Amino acid sequence: MLLVYCPHCDVERAETEFSCRGQAHIARPSDPSQTSDEDWVNYLYVRANTKGVYAERWRHIHGCGRFFNAVRDTVSDKFLKFYKAGESMPDLEALAKEAGK
Amino acid sequence: MKRYSFLELAKNAFSAHQNWGRQWRSPEPKAEYDVVIVGAGGHGLATAYYLAKQHGIRNVAVIEKGWLGGGNTGRNTTIVRSNYLWEESAALYNHAIGLWQGLSQDLNYNVMYSSRGVMMLAHTVHDVQVAQRHIHANRLAGVQNEWLTPEQAREYCPPLNISKNIRYPVMGAALQRVGGTARHDAVAWGYARGADDLGVDIIQNCAVTGIKRGQDGAVEGVETSKGFIKAKKIGVVAAGHTSTVMDMAGVRMPLESYPLQALVSEPVKPAFPCVVMSNTIHAYISQSDKGELVIGAGTDQFISYSQTGGIHITNHTIDAICELFPHFRRMRMLRNWGGIVDVTPDRSPILSKTPVPGLYVNCGWGTGGFKATPGSGHVFAHTIAKDEPHRINAPFTIDRFRTGRLIDEAAAAAVAH
Ligand SMILES: Cc1cc2nc3c(=O)[nH]c(=O)nc-3n(C[C@H](O)[C@H](O)[C@H](O)COP(=O)(O)OP(=O)(O)OC[C@H]3O[C@@H](n4cnc5c(N)ncnc54)[C@H](O)[C@@H]3O)c2cc1C
């Protein structure tokens, strides 16, 4: 079980308080009628599924109920960073280097 | 190949079974192959076997980064069944059931396929409706599946607790009698031995690190930890690692890889006659021929390549099993482990050509591909040999995510083995 930090509540809690909502920073196409089939496929179904350092969404369902993002190494499952939804994606390569990957 | 027989067994008894030959070679890779298969799990080995046997394509290598059968093939709970909802899936899994029945004879290798019956429990009114809908759909598709009342379910599986006063009361069950289990390692080993005998090179401890494409975009070969190997065609059958391998060819996949766990108990005398599964509470249980209870749990909620899962996931499964089968409460568990399963958005596999000429992919089996091993290898070999899908896997393209023709077992089967 992972320990997850909620940047809204400023607490670290057991994973069972949270729900993981997949890859972060996937933007919904802004002009649906002009969006190609390929771009819809990429938005709806294609995922990076990164083996390594990766940004994902979490929600504190049994706490404040709010969304936030986390950077995690999917090989060791260690979290490298937590940040609020709406903040821009951190430099994943730099975080990986810092963690000695 | 030395065929296994009763006579061989008797002969080898005289030398205390010390002189059995090796089951397959460990060759160095050749410079070039007609087909390179990436991943020596059951599906990759079966593909190579049917390429050689049915299509006469014998200049084939199966390249494996670890040891053959060490991926999900050697980590699964070995449940075999075919009572899926949609016609496309029922056809695919039923094709496998057909092959399972003659597989030991075909491979001259005992894969211990045992059709002891798979019983899927219903715990809620919704479960009952879904199960009965499955049964009707299956009946129309010619797939065996029948409804049991709680009393009939207990008759079929006497250890089952059908008390109404438990957290997950049993309201009935769907039974597929032809379902059952097979010995996972023997499936990998049997296909490996059969393929090797037909001339296929199985190259273990050799990771594929790159896929080379030519000017025209078509594949030219694979970079590996043992150097470059030329290939006319490449079939990727890498389960949880499919996204990473396909990335090497510049193809992004609709997949996510999750840890899925299983555990086994200490071995005991035969106490459990069939396979029981419950999708609602993610509990799967059967007893192996060695006597261990083989128990499957659910997936973690996040993607991971760690090959371990959260302890709360197995706890949840064990809680449910202790309630459904109270006399297992004092059993001790011997080992638990995780495998990395590749899940598609519609929970159906992809057996398909790709936008890259000469590159084929067989993946997305998620939590339930062991049962399909023979059928999957069979139709995927056809796809590679003919450069077009077999009738049975034609709906299972990558392109379905663009056209919208999904095969939505996600809604239908929840997550099922
Ligand atoms: C705990 C658990 C329980 C399960 N229970 C069931 C069940 O009861 N019934 C059922 O039907 N299914 C079940 N499954 C699912 C089933 O195990 C899989 O769908 C099936 O075994 C997949 O077979 P495969 O040959 O495609 O994959 P694998 O056996 O995983 O083979 C893929 C191979 O590719 C290799 N590979 C990866 N990357 C590379 C590379 N770069 N270079 C070279 N080689 C590479 C890997 O090392 C691996 O050996 C379960 C899975 C798990 C983990």
Ligand SMILES: [Zn+2]
């Ligand atoms: Zn919070």
